[in-house]
Amino acid sequence: MIEPVYTPSPSRYDDGMIYRRAGRSGIQLPLLSLGLWHNFGSRQTFSKVREMAHYAFDRGIVHFDLANNYGPEYGTAEENFGRLMETSFRPYRDELFVSTKAGYDMWPGPYGNWGSRKYLMASLDQSLRRMKLDYVDLFYSHRYDPATPLEETLQALVDIVRGGKALYVGLSRYPLEAARFAFDYLAARDVPCLLFQDRCNLLDRAPIESGVLDLTVAAGSGFIVFSPLAQGLLTNRYLNGIPADSRMAEDRTLHRDVLDEAMLHRLQSLDALARERGQSLAGMSLSWLLRDERVTSVIIGASSTAQIEENLRSLQGLDFSEEELTRIESLVRL
Ligand SMILES: NC(=O)c1ccc[n+]([C@@H]2O[C@H](COP(=O)([O-])OP(=O)(O)OC[C@H]3O[C@@H](n4cnc5c(N)ncnc54)[C@H](OP(=O)(O)O)[C@@H]3O)[C@@H](O)[C@H]2O)c1
Numbered sequence: 001m002i003e004p005v006y007t008p009s010p011s012r013y014d015d016g017m018i019y020r021r022a023g024r025s026g027i028q029l030p031l032l033s034l035g036l037w038h039n040f041g042s043r044q045t046f047s048k049v050r051e052m053a054h055y056a057f058d059r060g061i062v063h064f065d066l067a068n069n070y071g072p073e074y075g076t077a078e079e080n081f082g083r084l085m086e087t088s089f090r091p092y093r094d095e096l097f098v099s100t101k102a103g104y105d106m107w108p109g110p111y112g113n114w115g116s117r118k119y120l121m122a123s124l125d126q127s128l129r130r131m132k133l134d135y136v137d138l139f140y141s142h143r144y145d146p147a148t149p150l151e152e153t154l155q156a157l158v159d160i161v162r163g164g165k166a167l168y169v170g171l172s173r174y175p176l177e178a179a180r181f182a183f184d185y186l187a188a189r190d191v192p193c194l195l196f197q198d199r200c201n202l203l204d205r206a207p208i209e210s211g212v213l214d215l216t217v218a219a220g221s222g223f224i225v226f227s228p229l230a231q232g233l234l235t236n237r238y239l240n241g242i243p244a245d246s247r248m249a250e251d252r253t254l255h256r257d258v259l260d261e262a263m264l265h266r267l268q269s270l271d272a273l274a275r276e277r278g279q280s281l282a283g284m285s286l287s288w289l290l291r292d293e294r295v296t297s298v299i300i301g302a303s304s305t306a307q308i309e310e311n312l313r314s315l316q317g318l319d320f321s322e323e324e325l326t327r328i329e330s331l332v333r334l
Pocket of ligand 1: 237
């Protein structure tokens with residue numbers, strides 16, 4: 001079947017998307033970004049991938065977050081993104097902000113994991129080939145490697161920018177002291193960290209508690225959140241059991257044992273508060289993160305356009321009263 005030519009919505013920038021500046025930089029990102037970790041690889045039909053990507057772009061979600069090993073299978077989210085480039089997104093390349101990463105296991109042997117210069121350089125070349133891109137907007141060191149000298153990893157990032165294969169660099173999940181060193185190292189070489197990526201949500205505030213968010217802001221870097229919905233826990237997905245087509249049913253990255261009685265009670269109570277506010281649990285969870293101006297964007301995952309649609313409504317609920325915030329704090333501790 002011949003696919004119709006994609007024409008993006010002419011109102012994509014007038015439909016309510018809000019853009020926020022990433023630290024002290026020239027880049028603004030949509031408050032919601034789309035992550036391709038799950039549901040965009042070879043186990044998904046390409047028509048579904050395309051439907052969700054177009055749906056997002058049509059609503060001003062111009063930032064797509066990838067990594068070398070997203071799929072599943074490894075590499076196939078990037079391959080599907082390359083197919084999107086070839087079949088629909090190419091004319092809009094300059095409207096897109098595409099990130100990828102290397103740092104986790106990707107290929108066998110000693111050079112397909114962690115933080116060596118050899119791995120990062122080779123992995124980015126592979127990512128560019130899969131995504132049919134000449135450059136990415138942002139390349140991340142996906143995790144801190146305690147065995148490789150940090151200078152080696154960071155200098156590879158600097159050289160990647162100088163070589164024109166990425167416009168900016170970012171760090172993901174670095175512990176506090178390594179992050180501090182990295183921010184200074186990169187800034188001293190005029191390749192400042194654009195974004196620090198970490199997990200943060202109503203149930204897990206590690207970057208706030210560790211001080212890494214404050215450090216990021218002080219360093220002039222933007223802060224972008226992953227798993228803002230705790231992989232789907234902070235939605236209506238599990239309020240009445242575990243649906244067969246859900247991430248938890250796979251029991252791979254979101255485990256069934258998280259959903260004990262206490263958690264279910266917590267989620268139901270948060271859901272009731274969200275409904276009082278005229279929001280869904282997902283919407284309130286995203287609004288709660290985005291009310292903090294230090295958060296540049298949240299990267300949502302999705303398995304349907306309906307989920308993206310629901311999540312976009314969070315942009316209309318960014319105000320919280322002190323009483324609501326206090327209630328949220330007591331509910332997450334239930
Ligand atoms: N840097 C890192 O180390 C790292 C780690 C993890 C993720 N990330 C990035 O962050 C992105 C987002 O992570 P994530 O997928 O864990 O994010 P998430 O937004 O917390 O979870 C996404 C999942 O939640 C469910 N969901 C989303 N909206 C929903 C709604 N309105 N109603 C019901 N269910 C809903 C869907 O689950 P179902 O699929 O079950 O429908 C969806 O796949 C990734 O794609 C990746 O780009 C980075």
